[in-house]
Amino acid sequence: MANFAKSHVPRFSAEVYQNEYLPEGGREVNAVITVTSTGGGTTGGAPLFAPTTDAGGAGAPRGPAVPGGAGVVIMVDCSGSMDYPPAKMRNARNATAAAIETVRDGVAFAVVAGTHQAAEVYPGGGRLATADATTRAQAKDALRKLRAGGGTAIGTWLRLADRLLTSADVTIAHGILLTDGRNEHESPEDLRATLDACAGHFTCDARGVGTDWEVKEVTGIASALLGTADIVADPDGLAADFTQMMEHAMGKEVADVSLRLWTPQGAEIVFVKQVAPTVEDLTGRRTDSGPRSGDYPTGSWGDESRDYHLCVRVPNAGVGREMLAARVSLVLPGFGGSPPQILSQGLVRAVWTDDMEASTSINPQVAHYTGQAELARVIQQGLDARKSGDADGATAKLGRAVQLASASGNEETAKLLAKVVDVVDAATGTVRLKAKVTEADEMTLETRSTKTVRVKK
Known part of the structure; x- marks a missing residue:
């Protein structure tokens, strides 16, 4: 496993759990990979120093990568339905204020009002503000401008958030989105195109308040942008939920980590799923990264642990034969033309046996x-x-x-x-x-x- 240039950057480990034994004629190999990042701490806007390794993989660090920072955009539904009942808009303002108060010094942030179009509430001018006592106070003051009126076109909110975060050139980019209604003022195809365009640019947590929104829309947004989705049925619970979401976002230290899978000639990936803390099918999100190698996005990481279920179909082999079915790597993109950095690796094996008890045991x-x-x-x-x-x-x-x-x-x-x-x-x-x-x-x-x-x- 790689060492790291700064102690506040998490250390990654990958543990493989599987029954490696297959019966004669068996071809499907299943494994659960537990990925853990530890020792990250929470640095907020402090520069992120990504780990670097020798070209051969998990070697000694060569030095810090290009420093970056964290940015977050809060998107608040201000459509007409937010006035029914009036307490809903008031709770949304209070929740946004609570989230702003949780933004750490040095983090770039902005607030967007969402209706059938998106509008910058703070700081304006197509940019993000840098959090400190003054800008947090100014942002909370600007929330008084939030008024309910208009329709709902969530894609426009996400595209504005994308432009703001891209303009800030931050390393860890995050969005928080609140809606209380259905996405009635743009087509499902338009929203899908927006999600495809934003995927990989920033992660986004989505919340539905009340009961007039569409579950599959909100969960679909969070799924596409590798965030979390939840319901806040009672608007009185918004402030606590927004505070918790922002604290979670502030704990992220490393962005754009990929699960890289290499498989041997003749093998194929049946599926790759995140299975803890939530089920998320990543199979269709593969991008080729080399011969017989593909990357699956996992988003941003702080101090946390996640589990992934991998199924590989391997060529048939005779009893007594064994092979490497897959090599699993945690990979961070290189900076400034440098090669990708291997954070940790694990191996998935296949061994053919005529021992019925060994081959039928399920891990x-x-x-x-x-x-x-x-x-x-x-x-x-x-x-x-x-x-x-x-x-x-x-x-x-x-x-x-x-x-x-x-x-x-x-x-x-x-x-x-x-x-x-x-x-x-x-x-x-x-x-x-x-x-x-x-x-x-x-x-x-x-x-x-x-x-x-x-x-x-």
Whole structure:
């Protein structure tokens, strides 16, 4: 594993969990990779010094990379619906003020008002302000200009945030987006094009306030921009949520880390998924990085740990043969023409055996996350069936979800499910659909359906 030029930059490690044994004729290799970054601290706007290594990989550092900084843009929905009830707009102002207060000295920041168009609230002039006591006070004062009126075109908000963050030339770029309604003033295709254009430029956390917004829109924004999504059903909870989001953003120390997968001749990647803390399919986001090598984006990192599930299809080999099925690397892009930097590596192996017990044993981590991915999937299917009036289908899918949540110890998801179904027997997944379910409870379950728990030690 690489050493680092500055102690506040996280150190990365990659641990591989798998059953490497395959039966004769077996071709699919599954592994869970736990990626951990530690020792980062929270430096706010202090220059980021990325680790550098020798060309051969995880060697000694050659020195600091080009210094950069952190930038964040807060996008606040100011459409007409934010005035119903009037407390919603007041809570949005208070939440934004709380987030601004959490921005650390030296971080570049801006506030954008979003309607059917995007407008700079602070500092204006197509730029970001540098956080200190004076600019934070000025920004909070500028929030008085926020008034509800107009429509909703979220793509315009994101494009303005992208322009502001790009103009600041920051190393770690982050957005926080709040909406209370559906994206009614631009087409889904326009929003998709915006997300494609912004992907890789900045990460974005998205929040829906109240119950009049579209879950798949908000979660889709967060997914495309490698951020988090959640519901704040009661606007009174906005300030606490915005403060927590901003604290999380301020803890990021390294941006644009990629999961690089090398596979041997004849092997192919079946899928790559983040499976903790949430399920996120990264398979379609691959960019080629060399012969038989591809990069999958993971976004920005602070002090944290995430799990990834990798499935590789390898060429068939005879009993007694073994091969390297994949080499997993954590990679940081090079600065100023320098080569990419390898932060850590792990190996996925395949060994063919005629020992039936060895080849049929399922690794606990792989089994656990296979179940967590299924849990997220059947919740979505169950809720979709419920909305379409398919009571039998909804009962079957949500019953399976209850069974999976119970077996894996995912207590938070189990509690959310219990607000939508009456649980008769969790172990067998026997449930009855509740006759009355509040919209907030249903949306909360859908929004948080991809949240997972880790393997019980």
